[in-house]
Amino acid sequence: MPELPEVETIKRQLEKNVLGKDILSVDIFDKRVVVNEKEFVKGLLNKKLKSIERVGKVLIFQINKNSFLLIHLRMTGQLVYKKDNNFIAGGHPIDNAFNVPNKFTCVVFKFSDGSCLFFNSTRKFSRTSLVSKIEKEKYVDKFGIDPTKKEFTYKKFKKELENKKVSLKSFLLNQKYISGIGNIYADEVCFFAFVLPDRKVYSLTEKEKELLFVGTKIILKKAVEKGGTTFRDYLTAEGKKGGYVKYLRVYGWAEKECLNMCGGIILKKVVAGRGTHFCKNCQK
DNA sequence: AGTATCTCCTGTATGC
DNA sequence: TGCATACAGGAGATAC
CATH class of the missing domain: 1.10.8.50 (Helicase, Ruva Protein; domain 3)
Known part of the structure; x- marks a missing residue:
């Protein structure tokens, strides 16, 4: 189950790969993991992911000044990024994570360079939503100290x-x-x-x-x-495994x-x- | 108000 | 072999 270290690892990998790319399409295969799916798609199309932060186990992507994409993998969520034949997979471990889309795929984001981000969730506990700055701040305020940050004294x-x-x-x-x-x-x-x-x-x-x-x-x-x-990285021949x-x-x-x-x-x-x-x- | 339990889900493991 | 059942757990909802 993805906890802080697993989510932090995904965050670092995605930072290197998805920031600044135009979102060409957002396809939803399972509505249960998406809050308000119509507004969700509308708010993401032709936008870019500007930055990523992690709060607890939640990934928060900034879209613009007043729009944020939240992704919470919960128990069995997984993010798989595919560019050409290179894959990065993080979150819940399953065999053949690079075999995407699969029956666990709930949302697919396609980017302008042909790469894709697959949001998979076997038990569908994962959630993603698009929120305003105020909503995002209200949500973030509920979380306690991050034990990997300096403020944790x-x-x-x-x-x-x-x-x-x-x-x-x-x-x-x-x-x-x-x-x-x-x-x-x-x-x-x-x-x-x-x-x-x-x-x-x-x-x-x-x-x-x-x-x-x-x-x-x-x-x-x-x-x-x-x-x-749980991290699996298929970018290199050796593959960095969740160590x-x-x-x-x-x-x-x-x-x-x-x-x-x-x-x-x-x-x-x-x-x-x-x-x-x-x-x-x-x-x- | 603060704490404990229930619920959402489905793949995997176990039992008869 | 096959069906039924238990179990896994993050976190919001509900109950106490």
Whole structure:
């Protein structure tokens, strides 16, 4: 599932490829992922994508002063950019991502140079919309601090944690507190800090808070450096793969031995409504 | 008001 | 083999 590092990776790739190109057509194959599809198409035709920013897990393309294209991949969304026979695919991993369009393709943007951007979504949870500046700002304001930006300081992090009755997992997943963390990185951060995901936030010690802060910062930073867990790049013969998968310590390791060699087994249970991985030996 | 649960979807895995 | 069922989860809606 695309989280901050995966979306950041897509953003960087698209920045190099789609900015400044005229949008010749917008074809919608599944209306469910597009908000207000008529206005959506009308507002994009013959326009250019001027710039891209990422807020949490959302991509925001500026069209002009008062028009912004929002794309949220949610769980199974995927963006595939095709130019001639070169492909860039980011987001949800599926085999043959370069085989587009396919039955998961919801929207296709065609550019003046013949290249295309395919917006795919297997479970159709993804959403895209065209909004005004005010709407965009209102939307962006709801998001908490981005843990990869300079503004993410320990002081601010600690302040967010104050007086929360939720579990740590629920806190980490909530985009209004910290933006960009999803199920994978939430589990990894808890493991890093030796804290069980179902611990209530108010019960955290100073030391644990510090470790959670540091873990969030370095895990997301490293995941961005590695291109996330799902990125596939078919531009080069070697292909840069989503390199963070091999650094995952708990996510996807249920019933396996803990990588800390503590002798424990990674367990999985539902916390905050999500499948949650942890080591009972290492995390308290 | 703040928190927990439900819901949207469909591919994949499992069970009988 | 085939059908039914459970499960995966981001985030807005709804319930408590």
